[in-house]
Amino acid sequence: MHLTHKLELFPDQKVTQMLFKEVKNAAELRQSAVEGKINAALINPTMLVNPFQVLVAANKAVHLQKTGKMKTRSLYSEIIFNLSPNNNISEAFKRFGISDGDTSVMVVLVHSEDESKLLADITARVSGQQVPVEDVSSLSDQAKIKKLYKVTPLEEKSGTLLDAVVCRMAIKDVM
Amino acid sequence: MAQEKSMAAPDLLRRAKLLKQGAEARVYRAEFLGKPTIVKERFPKRYRHPVLDEKLTHRRTVQEVRSILRCRRAGISAPVVYFVDYTSHCIFLEEIICSITVRDHIASIQQCDTSKDSELEQLAERVGQILAKMHDEDVVHGDLTTSNILLRRITESGEYDLVLIDFGLSYISALPEDKGVDLYVLEKAFLSTHPNTEALFEKLLKSYTASSKKSSAVIKKLDEVRLRGRKRSMVG
Numbered sequence: 001m002h003l004t005h006k007l008e009l010f011p012d013q014k015v016t017q018m019l020f021k022e023v024k025n026a027a028e029l030r031q032s033a034v035e036g037k038i039n040a041a042l043i044n045p046t047m048l049v050n051p052f053q054v055l056v057a058a059n060k061a062v063h064l065q066k067t068g069k070m071k072t073r074s075l076y077s078e079i080i081f082n083l084s085p086n087n088n089i090s091e092a093f094k095r096f097g098i099s100d101g102d103t104s105v106m107v108v109l110v111h112s113e114d115e116s117k118l119l120a121d122i123t124a125r126v127s128g129q130q131v132p133v134e135d136v137s138s139l140s141d142q143a144k145i146k147k148l149y150k151v152t153p154l155e156e157k158s159g160t161l162l163d164a165v166v167c168r169m170a171i172k173d174v175m
Numbered sequence: 176m177a178q179e180k181s182m183a184a185p186d187l188l189r190r191a192k193l194l195k196q197g198a199e200a201r202v203y204r205a206e207f208l209g210k211p212t213i214v215k216e217r218f219p220k221r222y223r224h225p226v227l228d229e230k231l232t233h234r235r236t237v238q239e240v241r242s243i244l245r246c247r248r249a250g251i252s253a254p255v256v257y258f259v260d261y262t263s264h265c266i267f268l269e270e271i272i273c274s275i276t277v278r279d280h281i282a283s284i285q286q287c288d289t290s291k292d293s294e295l296e297q298l299a300e301r302v303g304q305i306l307a308k309m310h311d312e313d314v315v316h317g318d319l320t321t322s323n324i325l326l327r328r329i330t331e332s333g334e335y336d337l338v339l340i341d342f343g344l345s346y347i348s349a350l351p352e353d354k355g356v357d358l359y360v361l362e363k364a365f366l367s368t369h370p371n372t373e374a375l376f377e378k379l380l381k382s383y384t385a386s387s388k389k390s391s392a393v394i395k396k397l398d399e400v401r402l403r404g405r406k407r408s409m410v411g
Contacts, residue, residue, distance in 0.1 A: 008207050009183040055208040056257060067181045067262055154250025158336070163255045163269075164247070170256040170267075171244050174237045 002119060003051055003133040007059055010066070015058045016115055017051055018107040019136055023128035027100035032125075033076075040122060041076040041108040042098045046141040047083065047148070049162045051133050054108055056166050057082035062110060079108055085149045085168040095148065104128075104139055180262040188216060188265075199235070199343055207257060207267050215239075215343070217264040232264050235343060240266060242314050242345035249312045251305060252327070252338040271338050273328045277302065278321035281369050298326075299375045303382025305337050306361075310354045311387055317344030319361035321368060351389070355396030358383070362401075 004016040023029075032038045041058075048054065061078035064070045070078045072089055084092035098105055107122050109115070123130060142161065145151075151164040168175075191205035191214060203214045217232045219225075236259065246253045255269040277298065284291050302324060309316065316323070318341055325338040348354070358380070365376050380397075384390040 005209060008205070009181075009187055052208060052210070059208060059258060063181060063183065063258075063260065066183070152248050152250070155248055158250045158252050159247065159255070166257060167244055167247055167255050170258055171240045174241060174259075175244065 001130055001132055004115060005055055007062060009059065010062050012112050013062055014111055014113075014115065015055060016109045016111065016119065017054055017133045018109075018119065018122060019045060019104070019131050019133045019139075020107065020126050020128040021104045021131050021135075021139075023103050023105050023126060025127040026098050026102040026105065029105065029126065030098050030100060033097075036074070038122075038125070039076070039109065039118075041079040043080060043083070043106040043108060044096055044098050044102060045104050045106040045136050045139045047096050047145060048106060048136050049140050049142075049145060049165055050137060052162060053083065053165055053169070054079075054106065056169055058108060058110060060169070075110060076108075079110075082169060085165075085172055087172060106133075106136060181260060182263075184214070184216070184260045184263040184265040188214060204270060210257070211270040211272065212257060213254065213268045213270045215266045215268065233261065236261065236264050236266060238346050239342045242316075242342040242347070243268075245312055245314050245347070246309055246339060246342075249308055251308055251312070252336055253342065254338070254340060271325050271327055271340070274325040274338065276322045277324040277326055277337075278368060280326050281321060281372070285369065295375055296378055299379040300382040301337055303379040303384075304386045305339065306358070306379075307383045307385075307387030307390065309339065310357070310393065311389060313347050313349045314342075315346055315348045315353045315357050316342065317346065317357065317360075319357055320364035351392035351396045352400075354389075354393040355400050358393065358397050359400045362397075 002016055002018045004014050007013045007015060029038065029042055033042050043054070057079050060082045061070070061075055064078060065075050072078045072081050077093070080096045081089055081092045083096045105126065105128065107126070109118055109122070111118055145161065145165065149165050149168055151161065155164050187205060188203050191203040194202045194204055200215050200217045203216065205212050205214055217236060219232070220228050223231070240256050240259055243253045243256055254271055256266060257269065258267040281295065284295060316339065323339065323341045325340055326335050327338050328335050362376060366372060380394070384394060387393065
């Protein structure tokens with residue numbers, strides 16, 4: 001169901017993604033996140049193409065945290081910010097973070113070892129149905145994603161949407 | 176918070192496979208976020224003043240990734256950038272699998288199968304097209320050789336696409352002189368690596384001229400550069 005990946009660059013850190021549908025308490029979750037009471041990034045899955053996109057954002061966030069160069073205040077807000085193709089922080093939160101009326105949520109945690117308790121904690125707090133993380137591609141709003149990331153028609157022909165998205169995420173600090 | 180250089184990339188590279196070492200950078204292969212990845216590490220140059228070295232290395236890294244994105248936006252195939260570590264100057268890029276360099280492809284055809292001339296001509300045409308596209312985006316590659324263009328197989332029937340790699344010396348420029356020099360560099364590399372290919376390269380240039388909107392000025396400059404040698408422009 002959930003997907004855990006050990007970061008090659010930071011071998012003591014793992015990234016776990018959990019996807020939930022039919023979520024009824026998005027507003028409550030969002031409030032908890034704003035208050036810093038949830039140790040996870042709550043992401044709007046309609047803006048995600050593939051779990052790899054989340055890994056790229058998380059890897060960069062951990063790197064920036066370790067080198068003291070984060071642009072936002074916490075690791076989890078940094079993950080959300082890294083998903084954005086531009087450098088406007090509040091816009092990133094609005095578009096990639098969850099909104100009160102959302103019915104699906106992608107939960108991302110960065111942790112060191114045994115995750116079972118952490119996952120159980122999260123699952124308990126989300127009022128919704130956990131589904132396999134790979135299902136996220138069925139939730140993708142491709143039109144919205146193409147528009148926000150400004151993917152050109154030429155690019156779509158020569159590569160995948162995921163390629164276009166990841167490339168922009170990786171290079172946005174110098175574009 | 177203290178700004179420290181991350182040792183994460185160097186540590187990863189110690190376990191990765193070194194593919195080649197150049198004057199500028201080392202290229203490794205590793206697994207990154209579950210994908211086969213090429214890591215390009217621009218190592219510190221001790222013969223340079225450290226402050227200058229840092230600035231230059233950083234600038235080259237930035238130019239490289241900008242050029243890649245610029246090309247991709249125009250529909251030119253180039254490796255996807257996954258992550259850039261600006262503290263150790265490492266670029267983590269997509270590894271292009273199922274591919275060979277145009278260099279090896281031409282060499283193998285010339286060695287084994289002299290009946291495939293038309294295939295070589297088609298290849299030259301397509302290279303001309305992709306370079307025209309790149310120059311029309313005002314991207315100057317800076318190190319055009321047949322080793323820096325990959326032929327990637329896309330179907331079993333032999334269809335392929337061309338992928339440009341190694342944008343390490345690339346930059347953005349609209350000047351026909353810079354583009355002319357780019358082609359000149361390719362011409363020298365092409366003719367010295369692949370004997371008896373003057374006609375083939377001519378075909379490449381013809382295709383470039385036909386495909387590029389700004390080609391006449393560029394070809395004019397190419398002719399000028401051929402006469403005098405490159406990088407002697409009086410433009411500051």
